[in-house]
Amino acid sequence: MSHYTLDARNSLCPMPVIKTQNKIAELQPGDLLEVVCTDPGALNDIPAWCRINGHRVKETSEKGDEVAIVIEINAG
Amino acid sequence: MSQQRKAVALISGGLDSLLAAKLLLDQGIHVEGINFYTGFCVEGHTHAIRKKDKAKPKRNNALWSAEQLGIKLHIIDIIEEYKDVLINPKHGYGANMNPCLDCKIFMVSKAKQWMEENGFDFIITGEVMGQRPMSQRKDLLPVVVRESGADDRLLRPLCAKNLAATLPEREGWVDREKLKDFSGRNRKPQMALAAEFGFEDYATPAGGCCFLTDKNYSDKLVDLWQARNKKEYELDDIMLLKVGRHLRPAPHYKLIVSREEGENKFLKGYKKQFSSIELTSHNGPLTLVDGKLSDEDFKMASRIAARFSQGRDADMVTVKITGPEGNEKTIEVPPMPASEIKQEWYI
Numbered sequence: 548m549s550h551y552t553l554d555a556r557n558s559l560c561p562m563p564v565i566k567t568q569n570k571i572a573e574l575q576p577g578d579l580l581e582v583v584c585t586d587p588g589a590l591n592d593i594p595a596w597c598r599i600n601g602h603r604v605k606e607t608s609e610k611g612d613e614v615a616i617v618i619e620i621n622a623g
Numbered sequence: 624m625s626q627q628r629k630a631v632a633l634i635s636g637g638l639d640s641l642l643a644a645k646l647l648l649d650q651g652i653h654v655e656g657i658n659f660y661t662g663f664c665v666e667g668h669t670h671a672i673r674k675k676d677k678a679k680p681k682r683n684n685a686l687w688s689a690e691q692l693g694i695k696l697h698i699i700d701i702i703e704e705y706k707d708v709l710i711n712p713k714h715g716y717g718a719n720m721n722p723c724l725d726c727k728i729f730m731v732s733k734a735k736q737w738m739e740e741n742g743f744d745f746i747i748t749g750e751v752m753g754q755r756p757m758s759q760r761k762d763l764l765p766v767v768v769r770e771s772g773a774d775d776r777l778l779r780p781l782c783a784k785n786l787a788a789t790l791p792e793r794e795g796w797v798d799r800e801k802l803k804d805f806s807g808r809n810r811k812p813q814m815a816l817a818a819e820f821g822f823e824d825y826a827t828p829a830g831g832c833c834f835l836t837d838k839n840y841s842d843k844l845v846d847l848w849q850a851r852n853k854k855e856y857e858l859d860d861i862m863l864l865k866v867g868r869h870l871r872p873a874p875h876y877k878l879i880v881s882r883e884e885g886e887n888k889f890l891k892g893y894k895k896q897f898s899s900i901e902l903t904s905h906n907g908p909l910t911l912v913d914g915k916l917s918d919e920d921f922k923m924a925s926r927i928a929a930r931f932s933q934g935r936d937a938d939m940v941t942v943k944i945t946g947p948e949g950n951e952k953t954i955e956v957p958p959m960p961a962s963e964i965k966q967e968w969y970i
Contacts, residue, residue: 557892559862561660561683565700588683595686600695612888 548577556613560588564596571602571620578620579605583613590614628796629653629743630778631734634696635832636684638825639749639781642816644692646780647747650797654747656696657737658685659730661705662861663834684826691822701733702858709835710854714766719841721833723755724763731771738776745776745791751813752782752806761806781805781813834865843869846970850877850914859896863911866890869970870927876914877970878924880931895947900928903953904941907932922956929958 553570555563563584570580582593587609593616594604606617632644634656644654689696708729712722727750734746750759750767764786768777775790778797783789784804792799805812817825834840843864848854850871866889868880878900881887887909890899900910900921910928912921925942934940935958944952 561658561664561685561698562700564683564686565660565698568698592683592686595683595690596696596698599686599689599693 548579549575550579550581553580553582555582555589556585558584559586560592563589564592567593567618568596568600571600571618574620576620576622580618580620582616582618584616585612585614587614589616593618627651627653628745628791629655630745630747630791631738631741631743632656632694632747633730633734633749634658634685634688635749636686636688636826637749637832638810638813638817638822638827639751639754641688641691641749641822641825642813642820643747643749643780644688644694645820645822646802647778647797648692648694650801652797654692654694655743656685656689656692656694657734658696658698659701659705659733660698661709661726661833662702662858663705663709665832665834684832687826697737699733699737701729704733705729706856717836719836719838720844721835721841723836724766726833727767728770731767731773731777735771735773735776744796745778745789746773747778747780749781750779752779752785754806754808778802834861840864843970846871846877850874859893863890863893867908867911868931870964870968871970872923872927872965872968873920876912876916876920876924878927879911879913880928881908881910894945895949897947899945900925901943901945902929902932902934902940903943904939905929905932905934905937907934907940922954923959925954925956926959927964929956930961930964932958934958 553566555566563586567582574580590607597604597618601621603619603621604616605619608615630647630652632640632654634640648654686696708725709722712725714724717723731746738746752759752761752764768774778789778791781803782805783799783802785806788799791797847860863879866886867882869877871877881890890909890911893911897911897913900912908931912924916924921944929940937958939955939957941953941955
């Protein structure tokens with residue numbers, strides 16, 4: 548299991564979702580991906596994308612103008 | 624046991640594509656959604672930018688549709704490839720800068736490519752014959768079929784009974800009798816079908832899902848191309864057209880004046896790409912400056928920016944001009960009276 552970080556700051560949805568989707572395509576089941584965004588819409592869109600594609604959101608947090616979403620990759 | 628057939632559905636986030644996919648799911652077809660991002664999609668951007676919209680729930684309607692359907696959704700970035708569709712549309716533009724027919728042909732051709740790469744059997748769309756004046760006219764639906772290369776692997780479940788049978792119908796993968804014969808601009812059949820399926824709270828975007836159908840937005844795009852003497856753009860250009868007041872006081876420069884706190888914050892992200900004007904003596908908007916300005920131009924631009932600040936009635940205001948490299952200069956100017964702001968400056 549490896550832990551990765553994806554910087555999706557300063558891009559507006561759906562770009563953070565697209566970046567997340569493309570990054571996850573490179574990862575293995577069990578890997579963790581932390582996505583950092585500045586568009587608060589990502590807090591809805593990335594978990595929605597994970598639900599329909601079979602991945603698990605482990606944690607979401609907000610700090611200042613940034614939001615972070617930690618995803619556990621499943622086989623999808 | 625017969626093989627389960629697979630369809631890729633173009634999911635826009637609107638009601639029609641939701642219903643089209645649902646009709647096929649109910650026939651036991653394996654459906655996955657595909658959503659193309661051109662950079663001009665209305666989805667959520669202005670909500671994300673403007674503070675005044677923050678009370679509204681933010682959601683991506685394509686993702687919402689997929690979740691209602693219980694299908695996977697693949698969102699594809701086609702920003703670069705889409706430039707040629709917009710800049711050189713073979714079939715021309717609609718009422719504004721919307722190349723709807725070329726856009727539909729392009730998206731179906733991309734869906735065909737995805738279908739072939741992923742081992743799917745056919746494509747479905749939510750098109751309804753006669754619903755839209757440019758891309759869904761009866762005589763133009765075959766153009767999409769032909770020019771996309773999808774041929775008879777393109778099925779339109781909402782109006783299939785009005786059209787010749789496609790491969791999935793002829794081969795018996797899909798029961799044609801369970802498809803629909805919708806046509807025209809009347810939305811009642813779709814709304815009734817949505818109620819039958821139990822879909823509520825679906826998206827009903829006024830003016831469609833694309834900024835290019837909007838006159839104000841299209842005017843700003845045309846102005847951008849005229850000012851540059853060439854039809855080209857980058858993603859940042861088209862994002863900035865969605866934000867703020869745009870004024871062109873002279874042919875060689877444009878001002879983007881934020882209208883509220885959310886836009887101020889968004890425009891701040893561009894301070895390393897543009898010169899900017901901010902008031903230091905009063906509260907006011909952040910103004911980005913697009914163009915090469917002389918000192919006199921900056922003075923005039925600062926007076927205009929001050930007009931939209933809380934110092935508009937003061938004799939003088941102090942403004943800070945910051946270059947893209949971070950170099951700062953402070954000047955004092957009298958705010959421009961409203962009567963001197965020419966209407967034709969507004970883009």
